[in-house]
Amino acid sequence: MTTTTLPAPPRRDADAGTRDLVGQAARLAEIDGATLERMQAEALGAPSGVVAYGDYQSGGWWTVSLFNHSGDPLDTVVGDGRARATSLLAQMPATAAFLDGLGLDLMYVRLARLGPNSFLWPHRDYAELSDAPRHRLHIPLLTNPSAVLVTHGARVHMAAGAMWRLTPTVEHGVCNVTGPDRLHLIADVYADDAYQRLADNPHLLDGDVVPLPELSEANHAALLGKAGELADLGYTGPAEQLLLRTYFGHALPEGGAYDLIAEMFELRGNAAAAERWRADRDRLLARTADAR
Numbered sequence: 001m002t003t004t005t006l007p008a009p010p011r012r013d014a015d016a017g018t019r020d021l022v023g024q025a026a027r028l029a030e031i032d033g034a035t036l037e038r039m040q041a042e043a044l045g046a047p048s049g050v051v052a053y054g055d056y057q058s059g060g061w062w063t064v065s066l067f068n069h070s071g072d073p074l075d076t077v078v079g080d081g082r083a084r085a086t087s088l089l090a091q092m093p094a095t096a097a098f099l100d101g102l103g104l105d106l107m108y109v110r111l112a113r114l115g116p117n118s119f120l121w122p123h124r125d126y127a128e129l130s131d132a133p134r135h136r137l138h139i140p141l142l143t144n145p146s147a148v149l150v151t152h153g154a155r156v157h158m159a160a161g162a163m164w165r166l167t168p169t170v171e172h173g174v175c176n177v178t179g180p181d182r183l184h185l186i187a188d189v190y191a192d193d194a195y196q197r198l199a200d201n202p203h204l205l206d207g208d209v210v211p212l213p214e215l216s217e218a219n220h221a222a223l224l225g226k227a228g229e230l231a232d233l234g235y236t237g238p239a240e241q242l243l244l245r246t247y248f249g250h251a252l253p254e255g256g257a258y259d260l261i262a263e264m265f266e267l268r269g270n271a272a273a274a275e276r277w278r279a280d281r282d283r284l285l286a287r288t289a290d291a292r
Helices: 033-045 093-102 193-198 217-232 236-248 256-267 271-284
Strands: 025-030 061-068 105-114 118-123 134-142 147-151 154-156 162-166 172-176 182-190 209-211
Touching (some): 061 093, 217 236, 217 256, 256 271
Antiparallel strands (some): 025 162, 061 105, 105 182, 134 162, 147 172, 154 209
């Protein structure tokens, strides 16, 4: 195995407020431009894959596996275990060489495509897995300014040309508003010395993060009113999605988007629907009974 040495990051750190997000989302290293271009070309030629975790998304998010436990590229539900290359990786030699050169203890590696006007709703990951220390790496291959991660009341644009670390056990969501497609290589890896060397300088740069405004009482009431009108006309799904999308435009408390939907149903006397959305909130945010 040939170890890949990634370039040192530039020294143009973000301000103090932005640095508070480093524990959740951060740049780790730059990726050589020629390597990135080869991986982009391979990813564009790969199949879109399958829809997984359908409850977590609006539609438009597709994944295909490069490393998993079965060798089947359409097996995309992340789980513990020793990773093996899927049949698709043999068709992607530049990507295979890049991953091999990192020398990391791989758990799962996927290509994830998020189409225009698509959302991954607020959620947490890894709750169903063991307590083994692990990390999630993102290598953006194709992206656009409207494709952002939202967490801690801020938008983070994961720019191409860098390797990023995401802490997925904290509430987060993803959107791609205008397109074109957002295409990321996502690697879940176990913690070891190789990972620690890679991640010894997590940082963010000016422009990576945009804080979101708080949801005012007036906007809160207006949103509930508009969503309620849609629901009263029989457009329940669009009403729910309108409120879910609030997460991507405003700084909300944890679970706040789901609480808005529950509130809308409560105002209409539909206690069963309100309770169902609170249960979905707890499930998607991996809340235990003790944490509620």
